[in-house]
Amino acid sequence: MEPLPARTERPRPARGVLALVAVVAIGGLVRDAIQLVPWRKSVETRRIDDEFAELIHALPPDRELGIVVDEPLDLNVTYRHARWALAPRVLHPELSDPGVRYVIAALSDPARVEELCRRRGLRRVASFNGNALLLLVREGS
Amino acid sequence: MTILSLVVAVAAIVSMGSAAVRALGPGAGDPFERALRGLLAIVLGLGIWSGAYAVARFVGVASGLVVLDLVLAAAGVVVLVRFRASPTEPGRGLPTAPLWLGAALVVAALLVAAIFATLTAGAPEGVDDAWIMWTLRARFLARDPDLHHAFSDAAPLWHVDYPLLLPGLIAQGWRVLGGESCAVPILIAATFTGLAVATLTAAVGAERGGASGLAAGLTVLGAPILVFVGAAQIADVPFATFLLAGGICLARAFAGAEDRGPVALAGLALSLACWTKNEGAIHLIAFALVLAILKGRRHLVAFGLGALPVLLLLAWFKLAYAPRNDIVSGLGAGSALSRVAEGGRYREIGKALVLEPWAIHHWSFFPAVLPLLIVALRRRRRAAGWSGAGAVGLALAFSWAAILVTYLLTPYDTRWHLASSLDRLVTQSWPSLVLATFLALPPLTAAPRVSAPTPGRLS
Numbered sequence: 001m002e003p004l005p006a007r008t009e010r011p012r013p014a015r016g017v018l019a020l021v022a023v024v025a026i027g028g029l030v031r032d033a034i035q036l037v038p039w040r041k042s043v044e045t046r047r048i049d050d051e052f053a054e055l056i057h058a059l060p061p062d063r064e065l066g067i068v069v070d071e072p073l074d075l076n077v078t079y080r081h082a083r084w085a086l087a088p089r090v091l092h093p094e095l096s097d098p099g100v101r102y103v104i105a106a107l108s109d110p111a112r113v114e115e116l117c118r119r120r121g122l123r124r125v126a127s128f129n130g131n132a133l134l135l136l137v138r139e140g141s
Numbered sequence: 142m143t144i145l146s147l148v149v150a151v152a153a154i155v156s157m158g159s160a161a162v163r164a165l166g167p168g169a170g171d172p173f174e175r176a177l178r179g180l181l182a183i184v185l186g187l188g189i190w191s192g193a194y195a196v197a198r199f200v201g202v203a204s205g206l207v208v209l210d211l212v213l214a215a216a217g218v219v220v221l222v223r224f225r226a227s228p229t230e231p232g233r234g235l236p237t238a239p240l241w242l243g244a245a246l247v248v249a250a251l252l253v254a255a256i257f258a259t260l261t262a263g264a265p266e267g268v269d270d271a272w273i274m275w276t277l278r279a280r281f282l283a284r285d286p287d288l289h290h291a292f293s294d295a296a297p298l299w300h301v302d303y304p305l306l307l308p309g310l311i312a313q314g315w316r317v318l319g320g321e322s323c324a325v326p327i328l329i330a331a332t333f334t335g336l337a338v339a340t341l342t343a344a345v346g347a348e349r350g351g352a353s354g355l356a357a358g359l360t361v362l363g364a365p366i367l368v369f370v371g372a373a374q375i376a377d378v379p380f381a382t383f384l385l386a387g388g389i390c391l392a393r394a395f396a397g398a399e400d401r402g403p404v405a406l407a408g409l410a411l412s413l414a415c416w417t418k419n420e421g422a423i424h425l426i427a428f429a430l431v432l433a434i435l436k437g438r439r440h441l442v443a444f445g446l447g448a449l450p451v452l453l454l455l456a457w458f459k460l461a462y463a464p465r466n467d468i469v470s471g472l473g474a475g476s477a478l479s480r481v482a483e484g485g486r487y488r489e490i491g492k493a494l495v496l497e498p499w500a501i502h503h504w505s506f507f508p509a510v511l512p513l514l515i516v517a518l519r520r521r522r523r524a525a526g527w528s529g530a531g532a533v534g535l536a537l538a539f540s541w542a543a544i545l546v547t548y549l550l551t552p553y554d555t556r557w558h559l560a561s562s563l564d565r566l567v568t569q570s571w572p573s574l575v576l577a578t579f580l581a582l583p584p585l586t587a588a589p590r591v592s593a594p595t596p597g598r599l600s
Contacts, residue, residue: 017585018242020513021356021363025245028363029252048266063290079268088285088291091486 054128057106058135059086066103067091068116078106078133080084105134144208146317150190153210157187157193161409163224164402164447165393171352173346180340184386185248185406187332188413189213191309192451198309198399199457206316220436238351238586246355249362250338257331265323267330267591273378274300276326283321289590292462304455306417306449307376316489317569326374333369333379338362340382341572344389345579346528348396352585355473361575370568377565380417385572386410391428391536392529394440395554401443404432408447416451419466420566421542427539431532435448477550486555490548493559497567530580537570537577 059065065086069076073093082104083091092100103122107113113134117123122136159182168174191212196210266272281291282305292301307329314325341361346354362366371378387410393403411428415421425448432440518534524526544566551558 012480017513017582018356021360025363026360028365029249031365033252033256048272080273084280086274087277089289090290102294 048084050082051081051129051134055133055135056085058126058128059089060102062089062100064090064092064097064100066097066100067093068103068107069094070106070108076106082106093116101138103136103138105136106132107134143317143319146210146319149207149210149214150313150317153193153207153213153217154186155182155558156183156186156214156221157189158182158217160217160220160224161185161189161406163221163226164398164406165390167226168347171347171357171488173343173351177340177347178341179405180336180343181386184336184340184382185409185413187310188383188410188416188451190313191306192413192416192454194309194313195454195458198282198298199454199502201286206313227528238346238355242352242355242359246342246358246362249359253334253338253362253368255493256368257334257372260369261327261330264372265327267326267372271326271374274303275307276311276374278303278305278308279315279326280321282308282312283315288462288570292464302459302466303418304416304458304463307379330371330374330378334368337367337371337378337382337385337572340389341385341576344385344392344576348580349390349582350584350586353579354580356585357575357579360579361572364568364571365480366564366568370565376417377568381569381572383410383414383417383421384569385576387414387424387428388533388536388573388576389476390471391431391532392576394432394436395529395532401440404436404440404443405447406442408449408518411444412448412451412455415448415455418567418569422548423543424536424540427536427543430539431536431592435532435535451585458481459594476552481552486549489555489559490545493556493563494545497559497563511584513578515577524549530577533573533577533580537573 067073067079067082069079073079079091086104088124090103102125103120105113105116106117110131113124113136117136121139124140125137127134162178162182162185165178165181168178190210193209193213194206197203197206202209206335236283268278278291282288285291310329311326315321315330318325338358342358344354345357367378387407390403390407390410392403394407408521411421411425413421415425429441429444432444439460518531548555548559
């Protein structure tokens with residue numbers, strides 16, 4: 001009688017480790033899916049470049065600009081957006097660099113703009129986004 | 142021109158990466174091993190491509206970079222021809238994977254891809270840190286021939302001293318595609334997230350068989366933060382991928398052969414992690430320590446030689462362009478001593494280590510993997526001395542000891558520093574931790590056994 005062909009046994013995974021893998025993977029993936037909804041609602045999707053498009057069009061070719069905002073620069077959203085949209089221009093706080101001619105102002109209080117212009121010898125060149133962004137220039141430039 | 146640029150860029154990445162992977166020596170002919178080598182070639186090739194771009198920019202070359210890609214592609218081909226692949230070793234008869242496990246990984250990967258796509262649709266520019274730091278720096282690289290403006294102190298920019306691997310890749314992508322599309326950072330983020338999972342799966346599969354590889358892939362996907370941080374378009378998942386590549390190569394060096402090629406490749410991978418984020422230096426030193434303790438001087442020299450080119454580039458960047466690091470500049474000897482003596486810092490660090498991994502926003506059940514690693518490593522070490530898994534685990538332990546000391550000495554508020562960085566640091570180590578765990582475990586399935594035919598029984 002001819003011998004029957006050899007049989008290959010099906011591999012059996014180690015159950016304990018696979019159970020742990022299942023706990024980690026299924027738990028994590030379900031949580032991924034659940035977290036998706038609140039995450040989407042909290043995301044800011046405004047396109048920063050659009051916000052600054054008109055201002056960029058009106059800007060002179062100066063490499064360095066000043067910027068004035070309501071809060072310290074590190075905390076201010078408009079400053080972050082300006083830094084992104086205006087790259088590779090270098091933004092100086094206010095007029096700290098004497099070589100800077102143009103200043104971008106994003107101040108919530110219009111009275112502060114007038115006070116700034118008087119104090120630093122600036123005049124308004126143009127406004128954008130309903131006065132949310134102002135382009136100022138040093139008098140005599 | 143765009144298609145030509147794209148073809149030449151891909152050729153540069155693949156040929157340089159493939160040339161580097163030759164250092165692994167001959168490999169087995171099984172599918173996981175072949176996949177691993179291909180994936181490592183892409184990971185390392187992307188890093189080399191970005192590093193070469195930085196060198197070109199540092200010497201003042203800002204245009205005609207397609208020529209650089211041609212040179213890279215040709216150099217890679219020369220290395221591949223000069224050092225021909227050794228004959229492939231026969232397959233090692235590793236256990237195969239059950240089909241349902243493969244199907245589970247595919248379903249999990251599709252779910253994660255859908256989550257990645259949804260997150261990206263909600264935030265095409267990534268999270269704030271992405272465009273404030275990484276993509277913004279790429280804009281400077283792409284728009285300004287004078288690199289110094291990108292690192293100007295005139296306007297404060299968060300972590301201005303971070304190295305340029307990710308910004309360089311984005312800027313290169315924009316050059317190749319001919320415009321500053323947000324598709325490039327998205328594509329890079331998706332590529333590295335996929336590479337982290339696929340490379341881990343292939344590496345474990347090549348060493349421990351298909352079931353272990355697929356289970357490792359499932360486990361790494363099970364940490365929600367991997368896809369969240371990946372889709373955020375920040376540098377932590379690319380960093381994690383280079384660290385993982387280094388761990389895979391380090392483990393190979395402990396696989397029995399005396400060949401120092403894998404050690405040199407680990408050096409290259411770790412130096413690319415250094416070129417991605419500053420904390421790469423911690424992991425590089427940890428790997429070097431492990432090699433010095435467990436292998437000796439010759440392997441340490443090989444590791445250093447592999448890391449040297451990118452470390453020289455990093456030194457060039459730090460000396461010529463980057464301002465001082467904020468943490469390092471806040472470390473005075475006196476103030477450091479007073480921080481070490483603050484009991485509150487220890488409490489904050491301990492609390493974060495205990496609570497953060499379980500925090501619902503980030504981690505789910507991932508800490509379950511840690512005890513498994515410790516138990517498996519203890520058993521394995523008793524049985525066979527230091528293995529690749531033990532070496533990777535020890536390197537991670539050294540790294541985390543240094544990270545905790547950094548938290549102790551930080552000039553920032555400890556609670557704020559932990560809250561803003563601990564989850565990302567764990568993300569960076571997560572694939573390597575899963576690698577060490579699954580390499581320490583025995584194969585999840587036994588090798589297929591051929592049983593003797595039973596006389597008179599029909600099969």
